[in-house]
Amino acid sequence: MTNLHQNLAQLFGFNTFRPGQEPAITSLLAGQHTLVVMPTGAGKSLIYQYAAMCLPSPAVTLVISPLIALMKDQVDSLQQQAIPATYINSALPTAEQSRRLQAAVQGQFRLIYVAPERLRSVPFQQALQRMTIGLLAIDEAHCISQWGHDFRPDYRRIAQARAEMGHPLTAALTATATTLVQNDIVELLAIPDAQRIVTGFNRPNLSFEVCYAPDTATKLQHLMQLLTEQAHTAGTAIIYTGTRRDAVEVARFISDTVGIQANYYHAGLDSDERTAIQDAFLQGKLPVIVATNAFGMGIDRPDVRMVVHFNMPGTLEAYYQEAGRAGRDGHPARAVLLYAPQDRILQQWFIENSTATFQDLQHLYRTLARSGQSQVMIAVDQLARQTNLDAVKVRTGLAQLERARMLRQTGDEGGQMQVSLEPWDNNAVTAVTSALEEYCAHRQRQLDQMTDYAEADACRRRIVLRYFSDRGAAEAPRCCDNCMVQQAPPPDPQDVNTLSRAERGALVILDAVKRLGHGVGRRRLAEMLKGSHSKDMTSTYTRQTYYGRFAEFSRNRIEQMIDQLVLHGYLKIVGGDIPVLKLSHQGQAALTARAAIPLTIPGTDDIDDGGKRKRYAHSSTTQETEALFRQGLQPNDIAVQRGLTEATIFQHLAALIGAGRLALTEVVSADVIAQVQAVITEVGDLSRLAPLKERLPASISYDELRCVVEDARRQRKTV
Numbered sequence: 001m002t003n004l005h006q007n008l009a010q011l012f013g014f015n016t017f018r019p020g021q022e023p024a025i026t027s028l029l030a031g032q033h034t035l036v037v038m039p040t041g042a043g044k045s046l047i048y049q050y051a052a053m054c055l056p057s058p059a060v061t062l063v064i065s066p067l068i069a070l071m072k073d074q075v076d077s078l079q080q081q082a083i084p085a086t087y088i089n090s091a092l093p094t095a096e097q098s099r100r101l102q103a104a105v106q107g108q109f110r111l112i113y114v115a116p117e118r119l120r121s122v123p124f125q126q127a128l129q130r131m132t133i134g135l136l137a138i139d140e141a142h143c144i145s146q147w148g149h150d151f152r153p154d155y156r157r158i159a160q161a162r163a164e165m166g167h168p169l170t171a172a173l174t175a176t177a178t179t180l181v182q183n184d185i186v187e188l189l190a191i192p193d194a195q196r197i198v199t200g201f202n203r204p205n206l207s208f209e210v211c212y213a214p215d216t217a218t219k220l221q222h223l224m225q226l227l228t229e230q231a232h233t234a235g236t237a238i239i240y241t242g243t244r245r246d247a248v249e250v251a252r253f254i255s256d257t258v259g260i261q262a263n264y265y266h267a268g269l270d271s272d273e274r275t276a277i278q279d280a281f282l283q284g285k286l287p288v289i290v291a292t293n294a295f296g297m298g299i300d301r302p303d304v305r306m307v308v309h310f311n312m313p314g315t316l317e318a319y320y321q322e323a324g325r326a327g328r329d330g331h332p333a334r335a336v337l338l339y340a341p342q343d344r345i346l347q348q349w350f351i352e353n354s355t356a357t358f359q360d361l362q363h364l365y366r367t368l369a370r371s372g373q374s375q376v377m378i379a380v381d382q383l384a385r386q387t388n389l390d391a392v393k394v395r396t397g398l399a400q401l402e403r404a405r406m407l408r409q410t411g412d413e414g415g416q417m418q419v420s421l422e423p424w425d426n427n428a429v430t431a432v433t434s435a436l437e438e439y440c441a442h443r444q445r446q447l448d449q450m451t452d453y454a455e456a457d458a459c460r461r462r463i464v465l466r467y468f469s470d471r472g473a474a475e476a477p478r479c480c481d482n483c484m485v486q487q488a489p490p491p492d493p494q495d496v497n498t499l500s501r502a503e504r505g506a507l508v509i510l511d512a513v514k515r516l517g518h519g520v521g522r523r524r525l526a527e528m529l530k531g532s533h534s535k536d537m538t539s540t541y542t543r544q545t546y547y548g549r550f551a552e553f554s555r556n557r558i559e560q561m562i563d564q565l566v567l568h569g570y571l572k573i574v575g576g577d578i579p580v581l582k583l584s585h586q587g588q589a590a591l592t593a594r595a596a597i598p599l600t601i602p603g604t605d606d607i608d609d610g611g612k613r614k615r616y617a618h619s620s621t622t623q624e625t626e627a628l629f630r631q632g633l634q635p636n637d638i639a640v641q642r643g644l645t646e647a648t649i650f651q652h653l654a655a656l657i658g659a660g661r662l663a664l665t666e667v668v669s670a671d672v673i674a675q676v677q678a679v680i681t682e683v684g685d686l687s688r689l690a691p692l693k694e695r696l697p698a699s700i701s702y703d704e705l706r707c708v709v710e711d712a713r714r715q716r717k718t719v
């Protein structure tokens with residue numbers, strides 16, 4: 001056993017190093033600046049903690065980490081290992097801050113954790129001057145680069161502070177950095193000769209999936225399916241949404257309709273609430289958390305079994321960072337993206353609205369200068385109203401003006417900031433705006449790459465690895481949905497004559513999409529199959545073999561048939577502003593094999609929102625449950641046989657009841673039906689299960705309740 005290993009066992013109680021740890025530690029111990037890029041959960045903290053313990057006293061390690069909330073946990077666990085460490089942040093009373101600083105100066109700690117904002121504090125700066133910083137460790141170092149996905153202006157202070165500390169030995173650590181971001185980190189920190197330790201980005205225990213879900217209702221349906229499939233495994237799930245409002249609504253849907261306890265987290269909650277939710281999650285008291293991207297950085301919950309993105313993020317880095325929070329324990333976990341091409345539009349909006357143009361900057365400056373004074377007190381919201389610009393734009397615009405040295409922030413008080421203005425300089429402003437345009441173009445390219453991932457037919461793992469310039473093999477037992485479809489045996493070839501009318505219809509639609517190449521929208525395809533005479537029906541369409549093939553159906557119904565094929569993955573919708581249909585691998589295989597696709601040709605009763613439920617009732621997994629149920633198997637037997645939870649099976653049965661394919665009395669006993677129906681009459685509202693459940697005896701399960709409610713919904717619709 002080497003010394004290095006002996007220390008590992010003694011200090012941290014581990015027997016072996018994880019990949020990348022040993023070379024990174026060796027590099028630091030040799031006095032080399034080191035950039036570490038290792039995936040989430042790989043054990044980056046140990047690298048600087050270990051090095052910190054090897055520094056000759058009184059040298060101390062200063063750790064810069066972005067999240068105040070998590071410092072305490074890190075420090076607690078070090079203290080448990082008898083390693084003297086502390087953190088200093090704004091959550092502590094001032095007296096305690098001073099006490100800790102004092103102790104730090106006296107050399108009582110080996111590690112001190114701070115957030116980058118702390119570098120602004122004068123007492124802290126003074127204390128630093130009296131300490132010997134032997135190692136500066138910068139966690140989440142990608143935050144320093146504006147080319148990364150989570151740029152934090154405060155990280156820019158680190159370079160200056162580092163110089164003031166006398167250029168100490170530096171470790172920069174991150175889980176997600178492209179080569180571009182890596183270069184930026186070493187350049188900005190002025191450690192160009194840093195040793196780079198970049199282990200592979202592959203996380204073989206994660207499987208990657210994308211579900212095409214063109215609208216919210218479909219997303220919720222996928223989510224329900226995913227969560228019920230997951231319900232029998234221990235561990236937890238994180239659902240990321242693009243907006244705070246969605247976080248709230250999706251959490252409510254999961255609690256009320258899916259019947260699984262869930263809570264939401266976003267930056268708009270006050271800090272006590274956020275801490276409480278985060279703690280509940282970390283302690284395993286919350287099976288599902290729905291959150292915006294404000295949640296998760298540095299969260300060390302090893303048994304996250306699934307991360308679902310309800311909306312597509314703007315970059316693959318952000319996606320991989322968030323999805324990578326699944327399966328830190330190395331056991332199988334799923335990363336699922338629910339993709340609606342419209343999500344791209346939201347991201348596009350973010351890009352456009354976060355960047356102020358030259359005219360915007362001029363407008364902002366003139367508004368500030370209007371008072372004629374060189375010092376102005378103003379709040380962002382107030383300025384947004386006065387200029388009619390979006391608050392985000394105002395904030396970034398002010399930062400841009402500061403960069404162009406047109407203004408200086410000289411203080412802040414009660415939500416207002418004090419700025420002093422310099423004379424307008426056209427050249428300086430032009431320079432910052434063109435830098436900004438370059439930045440916008442960069443974010444646009446990042447968004448394109450994210451969209452390529454979502455729309456790809458190829459191996460998704462490979463796309464991620466190549467994005468991070470990782471040339472390693474993209475291999476994993478359960479790789480991604482695209483790989484799994486390709487590995488699955490092809491569907492049984494069918495004699496077309498044995499197919500039903502609906503099944504032939506499905507093949508017609510797939511073949512029509514194929515023949516039209518890459519460019520047919522859903523509505524236009526429906527018009528073509530209908531044989532419409534609208535002016536959109538140019539000769540490209542009227543010449544097609546299938547023009548008018550579905551003349552007997554309304555366009556609406558044809559669109560619903562197309563939707564079913566999308567929902568079940570035979571077709572996908574790609575392209576942002578003008579979405580078009582494309583054949584998936586699965587669709588191509590079905591077409592080649594002339595497979596029987598269980599498509600339903602909707603009747604008049606299920607146009608409108610019932611159509612969604614109906615489609616679900618016709619998904620293949622539900623049909624399999626139906627078949628077994630008809631053979632006389634009980635729900636729990638079906639669950640065992642299919643390797644699913646009983647809740648999932650009941651969900652299938654409820655859908656079948658809702659679609660009128662099973663009688664309620666076949667599934668739920670008459671006395672339970674009577675009790676639930678009485679409560680339904682009392683409450684009236686069928687949109688949420690929880691208020692009904694509250695009024696029922698505990699012996700009646702959510703499963704039974706859901707079945708009765710589905711039946712009631714169906715009846716209300718047909719009345």
Ligand code: ADP
Pocket residue numbers: 014015016017018021038039040041042043044045046175300
């Ligand atoms: P990262 O910062 O890279 O995402 P962490 O530093 O939070 O990962 O470490 C993740 C987990 O791995 C922690 O629970 C840590 O105790 C554990 N760990 C780190 N190094 C080792 C090792 N050599 N052997 C076993 N467990 C380790």
Ligand code: MG
Pocket residue numbers: 044045139298
């Ligand atoms: Mg970490």
